[in-house]
Amino acid sequence: GAVVSQHPSRVICKSGTSVKIECRSLDFQATTMFWYRQFPKKSLMLMATSNEGSKATYEQGVEKDKFLINHASLTLSTLTVTSAHPEDSSFYICSSRQGDTEAFFGQGTRLTVV
């Protein structure tokens, strides 16, 4: 199957700093990428849909200015958590699809804000 690479896998940052998470599609062109957040023992929550060359579409309740998404190329989408706070600590996962079937996931990023 297709490969989606996400980095970093783990990051610890101080409160008030920003963290950038990268998601790369290694062997296919990802015109659309999805960013999810997952709290412990909870379902994946879609944060935003990232479209190459255009602005991301955010889900209701997700702060656009806090979670900056950039999809500058067909192989790279980034999520930047700005001015991170402890409540932003979570597991962030990116995903992309080929066609309308199987979704391929990055490895996920465990963010801890101290």
Add this chain to the structure above:
Amino acid sequence: GQNIDQPTEMTATEGAIVQINCTYQTSGFNGLFWYQQHAGEAPTFLSYNVLDGLEEKGRFSSFLSRSKGYSYLLLKELQMKDSASYLCATMDSNYQLIWGAGTKLIIKP
């Protein structure tokens, strides 16, 4: 509204068979997915059903009944490594994935 229900936790014995059920109500339907997720890792794809019936893939099988809004994942010959969360997700009319909360499967020797 859109809703997916699956049991929170199940326990089974190594070597046995377990069936994880999923019921759904979504706006439109473009298929149902099952994913496996080990703790601290991203989900990995197990199966995709868009037509009614049973899809078998090795030790894992997935069943779909669109009229009943129902699916199950059947795991045979359980191994300890099958201990994980199993996520049911449907694709709605906008091709967006709607996720269940996942079923934590505990395998005992």
